Amino acid sequence: MSSKEPFLSSYRGVAPGTRLNGIYEIDQMIGAGGMGEIYRGHEIQTGTVVAIKMLLPEMAENAAALALFRREATALHHLLHDAIVRYYVFSVDPVLQRPYLAMEFVDGQSLSDILADGPLSFEALVKLMRRIASGLQAAHERGIIHRDVSPDNIIVPLGDVRRAKIIDFGIARSTQMGDKTIIGSGFAGKDNYVSPEQAGLYGNEVTAKSDIYSLGLLLFFALTGHKLDMGGSQFQLVEKRRRVPDLGAVDMRVRPLLERMLQPDPADRPATMAEIANWQLASSLQHDFNPLESAQPVSPGTEWLKAAKPRRRWPLWLIVAAVILAALIGEAGYAFYLLVWSVSGPVHPPPRPALGQKSQATLPEPKPSPSAQAVAPVAPPPGEDPAARTTRVRRYVEQYNGGDCFFILPVAISSNAAVIEGFGASTAPFDALDSSFKRDLGFEASIGVRLVTRAQCPAIRFLGQLGSNQARGPRINLNTVEVKNGEVLSGTIENFANRVVELLLVSDSGEVQNLSYLLKPGTDALSFSIGMQRSAGSDAPQLLMAVTTPQVLDSLRQPKPLGADTFFLQAISEARRNNVAMATAARYFRLKN
Template identity: 45%
Template structure:
């Protein structure tokens, strides 16, 4: 339900948030019930939380309105990156005002400097709970599509990409599809390749709804079209049978290189879902508005009515069994905004965080001239499916044989398959990554390099830094649409920690370039 909104008075803090200094800092072990936050919001109970923060149900002391209050855990309050991300989530919600998006009610600060994001409190069950009991009809899927597209359109207009669309993050107030609300912008990014996200402690299959770009494919650039892909998977799942998109990371990566099987999807939904689920973002609708304009619900329902003229009324569903009505809906209030729950897979899907190290490493000692030449330009191509008709020989049954024979796509497919059950030797993964990169197959090379870099592999960390490095970047040798100096420095420092001496040289070159008049 929509509740009356309150807005605390503003302070002089930078433009991204509203603050007010009024109340003592809560204890490190949580906020006890009946605590009065900033002399305004009285805590009633803990709703839930993740590794970074907690969400409380609180009531406005003067107005009596209910609110969801999100707070970063005290143990994380000194982490500048975490706090920057928290401020950005507040900024996103503050800027996106739409009935299909959970509302921002304020951003306040206590006298100890602890910040609170105050949001609309929504009473209702998540779509995922509804789908445990019955699928949506074709009409309901179209209603949900139009509702969520309207909210996403407003977010995209404000430069925000959700990046974590799933049935868990759609709330149905009063079990009404037409009132659905998007929640949990903890993974939201602004349209800047250097922006990061707040990440929780478990992924719980979240990659099921991730786009190919979030796996590093097609350049790894996440924009509004990524939300379109994820929304397509969400809407297909709402029919009662989620598409087969892979149960492991390797399988999920493979599945994102092809259009999923939509043969079981009703005809009224098939064409536009096909458009939404194109692996290459360039082949998808450019915006949610373009999607709705091309396939309006009224025209699609006319197609459905015509197709069902000679069929039973229940033919519009995927799945079996009669509808069970709404008796499953528990009247309990459902939490709506857990801090990044189900998102730790994002370490491999987003631009990666690395441990910060002090500047001024001793290895920084040589000239920028060693770097400026860069790397040979090569043509970037998209991942290629394994060739099923090529006969395999005993000599090529192993990974090393495939690499030696220059069957790089086959070797990459084998690596993916092995990653699903075990981890191939690091030297084999690295050898293939180097060969793929040298051959200009940047997307699969990037996927392997990221896996190794996060596993403390020095050369891979160095290679990842090179992808970001402004002195080396080009659209033919990097998976990114733009360079990112901060990320390049971070990964060069990490590579130096792991024993790559050349990383210090690269850091010095970047520093010299940045200080040149």
């Protein structure tokens, strides 16, 4: 019996037989994550088996969670490639009032499970590499970056790598969406496989070449049977990606390709996934082996067979699965697109820790900010209901003090998952938050950090003084998070009721400029278009802020740009003198030359 069965049987989900929009019928729950549930179902008219992701009831009305969920459907709805799981319908059932996503049901083992028994043969590796690279190339051509290419997210039906499929595009980012530094192993993307850009190097600019780097780490594991040790703290993640890892264990026939894929600088990697998909063995090596010209056909179901005799048996901790298995399907394979919701934190039950893992003694851990103060540990009381626990998790985030130039916002919170957005001038206090959160609450949070300049810190302190209550604060929507010099940044401001709205731009040099004169009224929102001009400088972070007040504050309407320290000090002072309540929101974008 699966260890997950008691959990699934006790979980109160949607009952079998429930129909969604008259199109699909639920057969059984096969998994549950921190923000959603996974069901096996079928199309009523045809009987076609489908997998159905459904947001939890407490998340159904969370705008941020819904946006993250909708993004997955939008990203892949029109992407048709045999190596990518098909996405069918995104809808909200009118009876349950819960959003759901219906997709192709793929029955098989994950590459992680297959590799737990040993490496792939060289023949299988080449076929797998071309299959996955071609699928990712199709996604990249549509501007979609997977950002979580790992063995957990490759499913192999019937053990045949020629039929492998890429799954879990839940954290896929359009190239128009921008990116941020990610803290902790609860983030969107498994830390052992993230690229240097995802760890904070090379301007944090995540592109298609980030997937190339992650695929290189995956191929190393598939060919050698053990993972490169690329995980650890935020400091270790960065340090391990400043150089090409040791590839001495890699077959010489493919080592030059992996060396290029694992270059720290994205500019030094292959130009596209197509180059990897079309890779050919060097002519000097083809007389030894050419998998594409093998005279003997390979029988279906044997593509994943291992190399005949591994040199040695690796330690147990190297083969403990890093993946959190959502549910066994019958007694056989797994539906691996339900492994981990990209922003949902751990899937129940939690993963077993790796055995015997050694720390990196030569790499010092980053020291937490001296002012970082976590609230007291909050072990869940016996029998605590999910709603009460969700409240405690939210309160923990809202009360956490990370010190100067540190602000965090609870984007999506449930009883066992937390998506947190943060602003700060350093990642050190966020490393401390990551450790404290896991220690005190028992699970990992997804913490996205947008790094600002020291000159912008007064704006971050201003955010902290006003708090993180999204319900009463304005919302800023931007058409992009990356603007070239001379281009126009457009967006809207919502959720301001009848309050006065001030639009502020805080440059990387710390100057605050009031741009409220650019606001144009609409039905439910104010719109704006800002022509970005910069005489000189490099890639730089910018903050766009909306401040709402019940009456005009002169301090917020400075006629000329003013230093952030003076500007926000005057705003707070005037608001306190006049007993005026302010609310604010901030959005981060980068101005590139």
